[in-house]
Amino acid sequence: MGVSEKISDKIEREASIVLSKKMILWIFIITIVMMFAAWTSAYIFKRAEGNWLIFEMPTLMLYSTIVLLVSSFSMHMAYSSAKKDNLERVKIALIFTTILGFIFVVLQLFSFKSLIDKEIYFTGKSSNVAASFLYILTFIHALHIVAGIVFLLITLAKSLGNNIHSKNMLTLELCATFWHFLDGLWVFLYVFLYYIR
Amino acid sequence: MAHLEHTAVHGHDVHDEHHEEHHELSFIRKYIFSEDHKVIGKQFLITGLIWAVIGGTLSMIFRLQLGLPNADLEWLRPILGEWITPDHKLSQEFYLALVTMHGTIMVFFVLTAGLSGTFSNFLIPLQIGARDMASGFLNMLSYWFFFVSGVLMFISLFIETGPASGGWVIYPPLSAVQEAMPGSGLGMTLWLCAMALFIISSLLGGINYITTIINLRTKGMTFDRLPLTIWAFFLTAIIGVLSFPVLLSAALLLIFDRSFGTSFFLSDIYINGHALDHVGGSPILFQHLFWFLGHPEVYIVLLPALGITSEIISTNSRKPIFGYKAMIGSMIGITFLSFIVWAHHMFVTGMNPFLGSIFMLLTLIIAVPSAVKAFNYITTLWQGNLIFTPGMLFSIGLVSVFISGGVTGIILGNAALDVHLHDTYFVVAHFHLVMGSASFFGFMAGVYHWFPKMFGRMMDERLGYVHFWMTFVGVYLVFFPMHYQGIAGFPRRYYTYTVYNAFNSFHDLEAFISIAAFITFGAQFIFGFNFFYSIFKGRPASSNPWRSNTLEWTTPLHPGHGNWVGEIPTVYRWPYDYSKPGAEDDFIPQTVPYSQTASSNTEHDAELLKNEQSH
Numbered sequence: 001m002g003v004s005e006k007i008s009d010k011i012e013r014e015a016s017i018v019l020s021k022k023m024i025l026w027i028f029i030i031t032i033v034m035m036f037a038a039w040t041s042a043y044i045f046k047r048a049e050g051n052w053l054i055f056e057m058p059t060l061m062l063y064s065t066i067v068l069l070v071s072s073f074s075m076h077m078a079y080s081s082a083k084k085d086n087l088e089r090v091k092i093a094l095i096f097t098t099i100l101g102f103i104f105v106v107l108q109l110f111s112f113k114s115l116i117d118k119e120i121y122f123t124g125k126s127s128n129v130a131a132s133f134l135y136i137l138t139f140i141h142a143l144h145i146v147a148g149i150v151f152l153l154i155t156l157a158k159s160l161g162n163n164i165h166s167k168n169m170l171t172l173e174l175c176a177t178f179w180h181f182l183d184g185l186w187v188f189l190y191v192f193l194y195y196i197r
Numbered sequence: 198m199a200h201l202e203h204t205a206v207h208g209h210d211v212h213d214e215h216h217e218e219h220h221e222l223s224f225i226r227k228y229i230f231s232e233d234h235k236v237i238g239k240q241f242l243i244t245g246l247i248w249a250v251i252g253g254t255l256s257m258i259f260r261l262q263l264g265l266p267n268a269d270l271e272w273l274r275p276i277l278g279e280w281i282t283p284d285h286k287l288s289q290e291f292y293l294a295l296v297t298m299h300g301t302i303m304v305f306f307v308l309t310a311g312l313s314g315t316f317s318n319f320l321i322p323l324q325i326g327a328r329d330m331a332s333g334f335l336n337m338l339s340y341w342f343f344f345v346s347g348v349l350m351f352i353s354l355f356i357e358t359g360p361a362s363g364g365w366v367i368y369p370p371l372s373a374v375q376e377a378m379p380g381s382g383l384g385m386t387l388w389l390c391a392m393a394l395f396i397i398s399s400l401l402g403g404i405n406y407i408t409t410i411i412n413l414r415t416k417g418m419t420f421d422r423l424p425l426t427i428w429a430f431f432l433t434a435i436i437g438v439l440s441f442p443v444l445l446s447a448a449l450l451l452i453f454d455r456s457f458g459t460s461f462f463l464s465d466i467y468i469n470g471h472a473l474d475h476v477g478g479s480p481i482l483f484q485h486l487f488w489f490l491g492h493p494e495v496y497i498v499l500l501p502a503l504g505i506t507s508e509i510i511s512t513n514s515r516k517p518i519f520g521y522k523a524m525i526g527s528m529i530g531i532t533f534l535s536f537i538v539w540a541h542h543m544f545v546t547g548m549n550p551f552l553g554s555i556f557m558l559l560t561l562i563i564a565v566p567s568a569v570k571a572f573n574y575i576t577t578l579w580q581g582n583l584i585f586t587p588g589m590l591f592s593i594g595l596v597s598v599f600i601s602g603g604v605t606g607i608i609l610g611n612a613a614l615d616v617h618l619h620d621t622y623f624v625v626a627h628f629h630l631v632m633g634s635a636s637f638f639g640f641m642a643g644v645y646h647w648f649p650k651m652f653g654r655m656m657d658e659r660l661g662y663v664h665f666w667m668t669f670v671g672v673y674l675v676f677f678p679m680h681y682q683g684i685a686g687f688p689r690r691y692y693t694y695t696v697y698n699a700f701n702s703f704h705d706l707e708a709f710i711s712i713a714a715f716i717t718f719g720a721q722f723i724f725g726f727n728f729f730y731s732i733f734k735g736r737p738a739s740s741n742p743w744r745s746n747t748l749e750w751t752t753p754l755h756p757g758h759g760n761w762v763g764e765i766p767t768v769y770r771w772p773y774d775y776s777k778p779g780a781e782d783d784f785i786p787q788t789v790p791y792s793q794t795a796s797s798n799t800e801h802d803a804e805l806l807k808n809e810q811s812h
């Protein structure tokens with residue numbers, strides 16, 4: 001009797017550790033949201049003040065958006081395959097997601113180049129605050145994507161060691177949450193910059 | 198068998214991730230890179246106290262300049278070197294640096310990290326009944342980010358061009374243009390790096406506090422049985438998590454303006470007749486971003502102190518806290534409102550007067566929950582069996598300075614009055630009473646009260662009384678006269694006032710304030726002595742010296758890693774059952790079930806008893 005109680009206690013405690021880890025991630029996400037909320041609010045404030053360059057979003061960014069959306073899809077594949085214990089699919093989907101993440105970052109860098117070709121500069125005499133904001137928002141987001149890729153690589157390593165399956169989902173779940181968030185954040189930024197410029 | 202079970206559960210609880218190094222941790226793991234919340238709390242405490250001495254010393258130096266403007270300061274040359282000018286005066290640049298660093302250190306390092314870091318870490322697991330924080334590792338990182346941040350800030354005090362000097366609010370353009378003043382160069386860069394690390398530290402801490410409070414409460418510890426300290430730490434952490442990232446955003450933009458040539462906050466600046474390349478930015482934008490953190494920050498500093506006070510006043514009045522739910526409600530109200538009043542710091546920035554009146558209205562609404570809290574403290578004290586421990590005295594002192602300083606907040610909150618009072622000593626008086634003194638009193642109250650739990654010994658009471666009375670009288674003597682100066686228009690942050698005829702008549706008052714400040718500062722060393730002496734030589738404490746209800750007093754006198762030996766106690770009641778009619782004793786700890794207190798159970802309790810038994 002006493003012993004079985006202890007076991008249920010232990011299960012409860014382990015559940016609360018899993019819950020804690022998820023919550024830590026979510027609160028971390030909230031802090032990122034607040035940072036971007038600050039920048040986008042500042043953007044709106046500054047735009048209302050005038051002296052604002054109306055820029056064109058580089059077309060490459062449309063492609064990068066699509067790439068990231070697809071990567072979210074493959075991330076979800078990894079997740080649902082892991083739930084069904086289809087370990088090979090998990091690995092393939094994770095590799096695919098990671099590669100798409102890389103492609104996204106490269107596309108963003110090329111978009112910066114295309115902006116520079118159009119003489120839209122981040123800094124310097126001929127740059128406008130609007131352009132600086134455009135660079136900052138996309139650049140810091142890309143930095144987060146790099147962090148996401150690192151997280152993906154860690155998850156992938158675990159998965160290659162067959163350590164991710166339906167009974168051990170936590171890492172993958174956290175990774176997926178973070179990745180979907182970064183994806184959603186980008187879609188938001190893209191729409192925001194596209195319509196409010 | 199029972200014993201076996203104990204160790205099994207114990208071992209698992211504590212070291213779920215890293216098995217088996219149960220007892221003998223190396224010195225480094227135990228005291229330096231410790232993941233035990235109690236050790237981390239003490240690390241924050243000691244570091245915070247050291248910073249308090251540094252921050253206080255800086256203010257003593259600028260009080261010298263203000264109170265005794267003609268004094269010969271040559272004797273400071275061995276310490277301050279070139280900051281003493283050839284004619285034996287304090288250099289003007291250094292005066293500004295002193296004011297800036299004093300503000301920064303006190304607000305962030307002492308009253309945010311020192312206060313919240315110490316007590317959130319130390320008390321949250323102990324009072325909610327948890328083995329440790331949700332993530333001991335992140336918690337350790339939180340301290341070490343703070344430490345490194347402090348190292349950078351400390352280094353900046355000693356560089357040739359001096360530390361940041363544009364005020365703790367670091368408004369651009371002063372802070373953004375490196376040539377603006379000596380402190381805007383390397384000093385400002387170090388300030389920004391230090392603060393970036395500090396923000397990370399705060400966020401790591403806050404994330405942990407929130408997660409721990411939500412997930413790791415012991416059985417029976419529902420949200421409506423949490424001690425008010427925990428509620429305060431919880432809401433403080435929420436405020437921090439929502440507002441510190443915004444400061445980080447602002448700081449990043451500032452860094453880009455300073456070092457990478459963007460113009461977020463800069464426009465049309467001329468230096469020596471030459472226009473800078475920066476055009477099109479807005480310095481006001483920075484103020485918005487800064488105060489979106491800045492105002493919540495003042496509550497980050499205050500709420501923990503209020504929580505600590507609630508606990509101490511209730512315990513030492515031997516009465517339940519008056520209006521437990523109202524206290525929680527007011528704190529939630531304050532938390533919410535603190536995010537929508539920031540522009541009351543910006544009434545004179547040329548904002549639309551209509552917008553100004555909206556912020557004025559919202560600002561004045563904050564006075565309501567604040568007043569509810571003040572009244573609840575007073576009604577808790579009313580007709581209580583007051584026990585004047587040093588912690589209790591500091592808590593009552595907090596109520597006093599909180600009211601004195603809060604009242605002037607209402608005056609400042611009126612846009613029309615603030616136009617006159619902004620950036621005068623009236624503001625200095627306001628926030629030193631309501632934030633500086635109140636939070637400092639809460640800090641001291643907490644140290645006196647939880648010292649027995651931290652170190653297993655008692656602090657000396659008589660020294661505590663001397664410390665309290667000198668501090669209490671001292672802060673009023675220092676800060677009260679500043680109201681009059683402020684009403685007369687005396688501007689803050691000025692190096693010298695003797696060149697203005699209008700303010701020359703304040704000469705004696707300035708000298709008076711400075712002398713009072715020196716004495717008050719000196720009195721803190723009584724505390725310092727008491728604190729360190731008692732750690733080693735204090736009278737050994739009993740396990741529950743204040744006869745208090747909360748869970749931390751059910752742990753062993755020197756709780757080990759994991760806090761409780763054996764199972765974590767279950768909680769059956771709220772923490773404020775003091776002097777309950779019909780009870781044998783004048784306190785009933787949270788761990789006592791209703792089934793054992795038949796004589797004092799109310800009708801409502803009888804229902805809870807049924808619940809208890811159906812489990």
Ligand code: HEM
Pocket residue numbers: 366495496498499541542560561563564567603604605606607608609610611615618619620624627628631632633
């Ligand atoms: C009754 C509630 C309060 C009201 C209505 C209020 C209002 C104000 C206003 C309008 C100002 C701006 C004055 C100016 O710069 O011209 C101000 C400044 C300030 N208040 Fe309060 N306040 C209240 C409570 C508090 C509390 C509880 C704290 C801290 C715990 C606090 C800390 C500060 C600080 C630090 C400043 C000055 C910041 C600076 O310019 O360096 N206030 N307050």
Ligand SMILES: [Cu+2]
Pocket residue numbers: 491492495538539541542
């Ligand atoms: Cu404010």
